[in-house]
Amino acid sequence: MIQRIVLIKLKDAYTGQEARGEVAEHSRRVLGGLPGVVQVQVGEPAEAKSAKSWDLSIVLGFARLEDVEPYRVHPEHRAYVDDYLKPRMEVIKAWNFAL
Numbered sequence: 001m002i003q004r005i006v007l008i009k010l011k012d013a014y015t016g017q018e019a020r021g022e023v024a025e026h027s028r029r030v031l032g033g034l035p036g037v038v039q040v041q042v043g044e045p046a047e048a049k050s051a052k053s054w055d056l057s058i059v060l061g062f063a064r065l066e067d068v069e070p071y072r073v074h075p076e077h078r079a080y081v082d083d084y085l086k087p088r089m090e091v092i093k094a095w096n097f098a099l
Contacts, residue, residue, distance in 0.1 A: 001099040002065050006058040009091040015055055027058055030080045036067035
């Protein structure tokens with residue numbers, strides 16, 4: 001199992017509870033339907049220290065590392081990142097871990 005951990009810092013206009021919740025729900029809906037994704041969890045900071053650096057975490061599960069790249073280049077994923085997420089975010093970081 002591969003776990004892809006994505007941390008996102010949103011632009012100030014999207015850090016309020018309602019706006020952040022909308023980004024979280026949209027992320028769950030879009031990413032969960034993409035090929036290769038077997039699990040999606042979207043979280044918000046649990047403490048003030050975390051909230052200073054990040055607004056959302058997205059944890060994606062894949063059966064194999066080889067499933068990650070097709071997901072990354074999939075047209076629906078590219079539209080999510082390029083058209084939806086980028087206008088709303090400041091920073092994004094992603095890492096893959098084998099479980």
